[in-house]
Structures are given as structure tokens and as C-alpha cells.
Amino acid sequence: MSTFWNRAGLAAFGLAALAAVLVLPQLVEAFTLMELTVYVVMSILALSLGFIWGFGGILCFGQAAFFGLGAYTYAVAVMNLGDSTGAVLLAVLIPAVFAAVLGYFMFWGRISDVYLGVITLTVSLILFNLVNSTAGDAYRIGSAPLGGFNGIPSIPTLNVPGQPELVLDPLQMFQLCVVTLALVYYGLRWLLASRFGRVVVAIRENERRVELLGYDARKYKLGAFVVGGAVAGLAGCLFANWGAFVSPTIFGLAQSAQIIIWVIVGGVGTLIGPIVGCFLIQWLTSSLGAFGGLNANLVLGVVLVAFVLLVPRGLVPTGRALLARRRAPTVRVDRLPETKAA
Amino acid sequence: MSAKENFHLVQTRGLGIDFGGVKAVQGVDFTLADGELRCVIGPNGAGKSTFFKLLTGQYRPTHGDVAIRGRSIVGMQTHEIARLGVGIKTQVPSVFNGLSVRENVWLSARRDRPPRLANEACDDVLERLELTGVRDRLVGELSHGQRQWVELGLVIATDPALVLLDEPAAGMSDEEVERTAELIRRINQRSALIVVEHDMPFIKMIAKTVTVFNRGQVLMEDTVDRVLADERVRDVYLGKQLHAELARQAA
Amino acid sequence: MDFALVVALEVLSAVAGLLLISIGLAVIFGMMRVINLAHGEFLMLGGYATITATKAGINIWLSILVVAPLVVGLIGVIIERCVVRFLYGRMVDTMLATWGLSLLLIGLVTTVFGNTTAGISSPLGSMSIGQYKLSLYTLFIVAVAATVALALYLAFKRTRFGLVARGTMQNADMAAALGVSPPRVYAVTFGIGAALAGLAGGVLAPITGVVPTIGVAYVAKAFITVIGGGASVLAGTLSASTLFGTINQLATFLTTPVIGEVALLAAAIVLVRLLPQGITHRFFRGSL
Numbered sequence: 001m002s003t004f005w006n007r008a009g010l011a012a013f014g015l016a017a018l019a020a021v022l023v024l025p026q027l028v029e030a031f032t033l034m035e036l037t038v039y040v041v042m043s044i045l046a047l048s049l050g051f052i053w054g055f056g057g058i059l060c061f062g063q064a065a066f067f068g069l070g071a072y073t074y075a076v077a078v079m080n081l082g083d084s085t086g087a088v089l090l091a092v093l094i095p096a097v098f099a100a101v102l103g104y105f106m107f108w109g110r111i112s113d114v115y116l117g118v119i120t121l122t123v124s125l126i127l128f129n130l131v132n133s134t135a136g137d138a139y140r141i142g143s144a145p146l147g148g149f150n151g152i153p154s155i156p157t158l159n160v161p162g163q164p165e166l167v168l169d170p171l172q173m174f175q176l177c178v179v180t181l182a183l184v185y186y187g188l189r190w191l192l193a194s195r196f197g198r199v200v201v202a203i204r205e206n207e208r209r210v211e212l213l214g215y216d217a218r219k220y221k222l223g224a225f226v227v228g229g230a231v232a233g234l235a236g237c238l239f240a241n242w243g244a245f246v247s248p249t250i251f252g253l254a255q256s257a258q259i260i261i262w263v264i265v266g267g268v269g270t271l272i273g274p275i276v277g278c279f280l281i282q283w284l285t286s287s288l289g290a291f292g293g294l295n296a297n298l299v300l301g302v303v304l305v306a307f308v309l310l311v312p313r314g315l316v317p318t319g320r321a322l323l324a325r326r327r328a329p330t331v332r333v334d335r336l337p338e339t340k341a342a
Numbered sequence: 343m344s345a346k347e348n349f350h351l352v353q354t355r356g357l358g359i360d361f362g363g364v365k366a367v368q369g370v371d372f373t374l375a376d377g378e379l380r381c382v383i384g385p386n387g388a389g390k391s392t393f394f395k396l397l398t399g400q401y402r403p404t405h406g407d408v409a410i411r412g413r414s415i416v417g418m419q420t421h422e423i424a425r426l427g428v429g430i431k432t433q434v435p436s437v438f439n440g441l442s443v444r445e446n447v448w449l450s451a452r453r454d455r456p457p458r459l460a461n462e463a464c465d466d467v468l469e470r471l472e473l474t475g476v477r478d479r480l481v482g483e484l485s486h487g488q489r490q491w492v493e494l495g496l497v498i499a500t501d502p503a504l505v506l507l508d509e510p511a512a513g514m515s516d517e518e519v520e521r522t523a524e525l526i527r528r529i530n531q532r533s534a535l536i537v538v539e540h541d542m543p544f545i546k547m548i549a550k551t552v553t554v555f556n557r558g559q560v561l562m563e564d565t566v567d568r569v570l571a572d573e574r575v576r577d578v579y580l581g582k583q584l585h586a587e588l589a590r591q592a593a
Numbered sequence: 594m595d596f597a598l599v600v601a602l603e604v605l606s607a608v609a610g611l612l613l614i615s616i617g618l619a620v621i622f623g624m625m626r627v628i629n630l631a632h633g634e635f636l637m638l639g640g641y642a643t644i645t646a647t648k649a650g651i652n653i654w655l656s657i658l659v660v661a662p663l664v665v666g667l668i669g670v671i672i673e674r675c676v677v678r679f680l681y682g683r684m685v686d687t688m689l690a691t692w693g694l695s696l697l698l699i700g701l702v703t704t705v706f707g708n709t710t711a712g713i714s715s716p717l718g719s720m721s722i723g724q725y726k727l728s729l730y731t732l733f734i735v736a737v738a739a740t741v742a743l744a745l746y747l748a749f750k751r752t753r754f755g756l757v758a759r760g761t762m763q764n765a766d767m768a769a770a771l772g773v774s775p776p777r778v779y780a781v782t783f784g785i786g787a788a789l790a791g792l793a794g795g796v797l798a799p800i801t802g803v804v805p806t807i808g809v810a811y812v813a814k815a816f817i818t819v820i821g822g823g824a825s826v827l828a829g830t831l832s833a834s835t836l837f838g839t840i841n842q843l844a845t846f847l848t849t850p851v852i853g854e855v856a857l858l859a860a861a862i863v864l865v866r867l868l869p870q871g872i873t874h875r876f877f878r879g880s881l
Contacts, residue, residue, distance in 0.1 A: 298700025
């Protein structure tokens with residue numbers, strides 16, 4: 001029975017993406033389309049954390065680091081190369097390499113849980129501090145000034161490979177982002193069905209047993225972490241394109257917090273969940289902005305607390321359970337043993 | 343080639359581990375031949391489970407050496423030792439509760455085999471263990487006995503040369519105990535086994551040679567009947583006073 | 594010679610500052626295994642309490658040393674009763690819930706006080722050491738940190754509550770069987786941790802001013818210091834603050850403040866990698 005829902009879900013997602021690409025642009029105005037584009041881009045970022053956390057059990061507090069690296073790498077590379085194709089490749093590669101180094105450092109040291117959170121948080125703060133202080137002409141990579149706290153403005157948009165003058169317009173940008181989201185989603189689903197993916201999930205369930213079976217858990221966690229970093233980097237590249245601007249706040253605590261909130265609200269342990277959570281929270285934030293009355297932080301804070309206390313599994317798993325009229329499946333995201341205080 | 347054949351499957355020399363003053367295992371010389379079935383008995387705290395953890399690499403010995411087919415495994419990672427052909431069923435079931443029975447066994451079957459052969463091996467193991475009926479159930483939802491069997495499936499699906507079973511009959515009904523004994527005999531056709539147990543009737547069902555542990559050391563090693571008749575073994579299990587009391591009552 | 598003295602005092606002040614901002618989080622983490630990510634906002638609230646009280650006419654020393662801890666301590670107890678107590682044992686969930694509380698508090702304060710920086714002037718002057726000037730307030734910070742450390746030590750060792758708290762943390766069921774109320778102990782301990790954070794915020798307010806988001810700058814450093822220190826509340830925070838504070842200050846002297854920050858963060862990463870359970874898991878084990 002569950003395979004039916006699985007296949008139905010996969011097909012439904014594809015149809016929705018297709019509809020979004022072909023039909024939606026006729027129905028909404030350009031401004032809404034641009035807003036939706038950034039929701040889609042952020043969903044890709046949400047997927048990156050949803051994958052490593054919900055399935056790998058790796059709660060990274062600094063996923064924004066890879067997001068920011070992707071954005072900055074794209075900006076610097078496209079300004080230097082003139083053509084965006086190489087820049088996109090670098091924007092995925094650099095965060096992936098960074099994740100590989102950081103992951104090696106952490107997983108071979110058997111760091112996990114809280115301590116992994118500390119290290120990843122610290123790393124994104126280091127990046128923030130470093131990039132934030134690069135104001136002034138002295139700080140440039142090739143022909144791209146880093147701009148420090150001012151950021152990098154006027155980032156060239158994606159162009160058709162090989163033809164730098166043929167730049168994507170906002171509609172094409174939207175369609176590209178939706179297609180990318182769909183590809184990432186299906187790609188992650190495929191990965192999770194492979195042996196690699198099954199081992200990663202098993203590690204989250206019982207790392208000791210995985211090792212006793214003969215799998216090197218460190219390598220699998222590293223692999224998952226690198227995939228997460230690459231996807232976040234890709235999202236960063238698209239983000240830099242969307243706004244044609246990037247600034248050091250992209251490495252900040254607030255950005256990392258947002259990603260975690262999206263995944264929690266949507267549902268840890270699913271792939272659809274982070275997308276849903278992201279869309280919901282983004283929409284909420286921008287509605288509040290337009291509304292003017294309530295402070296965005298206040299509402300986000302209330303939402304997060306409410307969800308942790310009342311809907312800890314997130315919207316999608318709880319929704320599925322209600323539909324099937326049974327309890328939501330338990331995904332143990334808290335891998336520490338349930339000990340009493342001290 | 344012949345040099346390799348001269349090595350025992352497992353050989354420990356003066357094996358010991360010190361936990362900050364507590365010598366959980368000390369000076370253990372233990373050998374096991376390919377395809378041999380050995381039972382290990384001893385009172386609680388005798389160091390049996392610790393001994394197992396020294397064989398799987400979960401603990402690193404502070405003294406002595408452990409060799410598998412002549413190759414020292416001291417300092418090797420757990421997963422490397424597992425790949426040498428060592429499988430362990432732990433005292434407390436260690437399985438993947440959130441995954442289905444089939445997925446549990448599949449992860450093991452798929453380790454060294456390509457996808458199609460892995461699926462066949464997986465289905466084969468499930469059949470042998472009579473788990474085919476529950477193959478799609480989540481392991482966390484099964485009974486204790488069934489979870490033990492899933493763990494057995496996990497262990498044998500890689501076809502290991504050495505299978506370590508830590509109290510496989512614990513918490514089982516008489517009927518399940520008999521089935522377990524039968525399964526162990528069948529596993530023995532392909533793998534060597536070391537079985538830690540307390541259940542004496544169960545041991546009599548499966549054992550030929552028995553090693554007795556006490557206080558981290560090997561007390562004696564002999565055939566089942568001689569071990570169970572030995573006074574020292576009874577003292578170690580029941581305590582000298584109780585033994586004396588029983589003797590007095592018999593008189 | 595004068596230069597060495599000034600450097601030493603500045604390092605001491607950096608260590609003291611780090612100790613002050615971390616000790617509240619350490620009490621809550623060390624005693625209850627709760628990672629309170631709203632800690633930065635407790636600091637912020639302490640700062641606002643101090644500034645509001647001072648502007649309302651209360652003596653500045655009273656505002657810093659009495660009003661701030663009391664107000665924030667109370668808020669801490671309320672938060673513990675309403676949110677945290679449902680999540681004991683779930684460390685990740687408490688981190689997330691307290692992160693939510695942090696956003697909530699920032700939002701609340703922004704709504705009430707607005708977004709601009711408020712401040713009061715530093716109440717002490719400066720003194721001269723040779724050709725260098727040193728702010729006397731720096732010495733005040735060191736004095737407060739030392740007093741807090743000593744007071745905590747005495748409270749743990751000598752008072753009945755300290756003993757009760759330590760007992761409950763070790764074994765809540767036993768403590769309950771002996772007539773202690775674990776929920777009450779948890780609430781009070783959380784309140785004390787919050788009060789300490791409020792005090793730190795009050796102490797730092799005259800130097801940094803307050804803005805609703807000022808807590809964000811502190812929480813990461815406090816978090817890092819507490820995890821780096823390990824399970825022992827006092828020994829852990831002391832050792833980690835000393836290590837990180839010294840590295841931070843020396844690096845700042847030798848290069849720039851930004852590099853100083855990065856040096857502290859990098860040192861933290863190395864420390865957690867080498868001593869994953871914190872300093873006091875390997876050294877000073879079993880100390881308070």
C-alpha cells in the first residue's frame with residue numbers, strides 16, 4: 001500500500017513541477033513570479049538540510065556556510081570568467097570540497113550531535129567574520145571585489161552556455177529554478193533508494209550495528225554531508241542570480257536558523273516536508289512584512305516553539321498520519337540517549 | 343597457501359583489557375578452528391561479553407593479542423574486522439528498528455554481493471529464518487523473540503566465517519529455544535560459532551567443547567559433560583556455601 | 594613593564610568577560626543538560642533592564658547588580674515552567690525551542706523598544722599605567738566575574754540548596770524519594786542561570802549599549818565556551834574562558850579584532866576536535 005502512495009507522490013510532484021513551469025507564468029504577474037522564484041531556490045536549500053538531517057541524522061547548524069560559499073563563488077567566478085557555465089560548476093564544486101574537508105575533520109574524529117552543531121555553527125561564523133571584513137579595494141579575487149559588509153552588487157545573470165550575451169530573463173529564471181528543484185528532489189529520492197542511501201539511513205538508526213556489518217560509517221556520513229553541501233551551494237548560486245546581489249549576512253546565524261525552522265515545520269525525515277515548510281514560512285514572513293503590524297521574528301519564534309512543543313514531527317508526517325488515521329512514524333532526530341538531567 | 347592453513351580461525355594470546363583498575367579480561371589464551379562450534383559459559387561479570395567485544399574490535403586490548411587467521415586485528419576498526427568475516431549478535435538486540443525486516447537483512451546481504459544476488463540471498467535468509475511473513479513489518483514493532491531472529495538474519499546474511507552469539511536463547515520459549523538450537527547447528531555447517539549462554543539444557547543441545555570464564559580468566563576448557571560435572575564450575579556458578587548446603591541436604 | 598601590565602589586565606578582562614557571558618549557560622547546561630539558545634537574549638534583556646532602570650532614576654550600580662539579575666531570573670523561571678520543562682531529555686528539541694524563544698524575545702523587544710541602540714555612559718573613569726590609559730570599568734568586570742565564580746563555588750559547596758541541586762542533577766528519583774521536588778529545583782536552577790546571564794548583560798550594557806539583536810553576538814561565544822569547557826560548571830567555564838579569552842585578546846593585539854574573533858573560533862574548533870567532551874572530561878574531572 002505504501003508503495004502506491006510513494007509512486008503517486010512522485011508522480012504528483014512531477015506534475016506539479018510541470019504545471020508550475022508551463023501554466024503558472026500565464027496565471028500570475030511578474031512580481032509574484034519573482035517571489036515564487038526565491039521560494040523555489042530556498043526550497044532547494046531546505047532540501048539540502050532535510051536530506052542530511054532527516055535521513056543522515058546530521059544536524060548541521062551552519063548549512064548557511066555552503067549556501068553562502070555557493071553564492072559568493074558564483075559571483076566571483078562569473079565576474080572573472082565572463083560566461084556563467086564555469087561559474088555554476090564552481091559554485092557547486094567549492095562548497096562540496098569545503099564540506100569534504102570539514103566532514104573529514106568531523107566524522108573521522110567521531111564528532112556527532114551537539115558537538116557537530118557547535119563546529120558547524122562556528123565555521124559559518126568564521127566565514128561571516130572573514131567575508132564581512134573584506135571591504136575596500138584591496139580585497140578582490142581577480143576582477144571581483146569582495147565588498148565586505150557591503151556585499152557584491154550587479155552580479156551577472158546566468159547565460160546560455162557559450163553565449164554570454166544570451167542572458168536568462170526572469171520567466172526563464174523561474175522555470176530553470178523549478179526544473180532544478182524537481183531534479184534535486186528526484187535525485188535525492190534516487191540516492192535514498194540506492195545502497196548508499198539505505199546505509200546512510202541505517203546509520204541514523206543504529207550506527208554501531210552498521211559498523212558491525214562491515215560498513216565504514218564515516219565514509220557514508222561524509223558522502224551525505226558532501227551531497228548536502230553541493231546542493232546548498234547550488235541553491236546559493238541560484239540565489240545570487242535571483243537577486244543579483246550577495247552580502248555576508250548569508251553566512252549568518254539567522255540564515256542557518258531559518259533553514260532549520262523550514263525543515264522542522266515541514267517535517268524532518270521527509271523530502272516534501274522541507275519544501276512545504278520553506279514555502280509556508282517564506283510566505284508567512286513576506287506577508288507579515290507587507291502587513292507591517294507584527295514583527296517577523298516574533299511570529300517565527302512563536303511558530304518554532306509551537307511546532308517543537310505541539311507538532312514535533314512537522315506538518316507533512318502529521319498530515320500523512322491523519323490521512324491514514326494512525327500515529328505519525330517516529331523519526332529519531334535526537335540521537336542522544338534519553339537521559340534525565342545529568 | 344599451506345602457511346595460511348596452519349593458522350587457527352581465532353587465536354588469542356594473553357589477551358586482556360584493563361578498565362582503569364578493573365581487569366575485565368586477563369591472560370586469556372583461546373583458540374578456535376575453522377568451522378568449530380564452541381560454547382562459552384560463566385557467571386555474570388566473568389568477562390564473556392567483554393571478550394566478544396575484544397574479538398569484534400569494539401574494545402581495544404590493553405594486553406596481549408587477537409589474531410584472525412594469523413593476522414593480528416588489534417587496532418583495526420570495527421568495520422574492517424567485520425569484513426574479515428566476523429559477525430556478532432549482541433546481548434541486547436542491535437537492529438534497525440525503524441526499517442523493515444527485509445531492509446535489515448538486505449543491508450547485510452548487499453554488502454559483498456551485486457544487487458540481484460543480494461536480493462536472492464536476502465530472500466533465502468528470510469525463508470530459512472521463517473521471517474518471510476513479516477518481511478515488510480518494521481522491526482521495532484516485532485516481538486522480542488522475532489527481533490532476535492532478525493538480528494540472526496543480519497549476522498548470517500554476509501556468510502561470515504565466524505559468528506559470535508551472545509545469549510541467543512535469552513527470553514525465548516522452549517519451542518523457540520529448540521528452533522534456535524537447530525538454526526545454530528545449520529549455521530555451523532558454513533561458519534564457526536562461539537555461543538555465550540547460561541541455559542544449560544540449550545548448551546547440551548548444541549555444544550561439544552565448552553570454555554568456562556570466571557573473573558576475566560579461562561577457568562577450564564573441556565567437553566560439555568566433563569565441564570558440567572566439574573566441581574569448580576559448580577562452585578563458580580553457585581558459590582561454595584550453597585554447594586556445601588546442597589551436599590549436606592543430600593547426606 | 595607597563596605595557597606588560599596593561600596587556601595582562603586586558604587579557605584578564607577578556608577572560609572575565611567571556612566567563613561572565615558563559616556562566617549562566619554553563620549552569621543550565623552543566624546541571625540540566627539543556628542547551629538554552631535564548632541565552633543571548635537573556636543577556637540582552639539584562640542590558641535593557643539595566644538601561645531602563647537607570648534612565649528611570651535608579652542608581653546605576655543597583656540597576657546592574659540587582660535589577661538586571663532579578664528581572665531576567667524571573668523571566669527565566671517563567672520560560673522554564675512554560676516551555677523548557679516539557680522537553681527534558683530531548684537535547685535537540687530544547688535547542689530548537691529555545692532558539693524559537695530567542696527569536697520571540699528579539700521580536701518582542703523590537704516591538705516595545707524599537708530598533709535603535711540605547712546606551713548609558715560608563716560610570717567609572719580611567720586610570721593611567723605609565724603612558725597607557727586603562728578603563729577602571731575593566732577592573733570592575735574582572736571583580737564581578739571573580740565574585741560570581743566564588744559565590745557559585747560557595748553556593749554549590751556550602752549551601753543546602755547547592756547540595757540539593759547537585760543531588761537532583763545526579764539522580765532526580767532519589768532526590769524526590771528524599772522529599773525534594775525536582776521540578777522546583779529545575780525551575781530555580783534555570784532561573785539562576787538566567788539571572789547570571791542578566792547580570793552579565795547588565796555589566797556589559799554601559800560598554801556596548803543595547804540593541805535587540807545584541808544577544809546574537811554573545812550566544813555563539815557562550816555556547817562555544819560552555820561546550821569547550823565540558824560538564825563541570827565552574828572548572829569548565831573557567832578553563833575554557835581562560836583559554837579562549839587569552840587567545841582572542843592576544844590575537845587581537847597582534848593583528849586585528851576580526852582576526853582575534855576568528856582565532857577564538859578556530860581554537861574552539863580545534864579544541865572540540867581534540868577533546869570532544871570538553872576540557873573537564875579529561876582534565877579536572879569530577880570538579881564542580
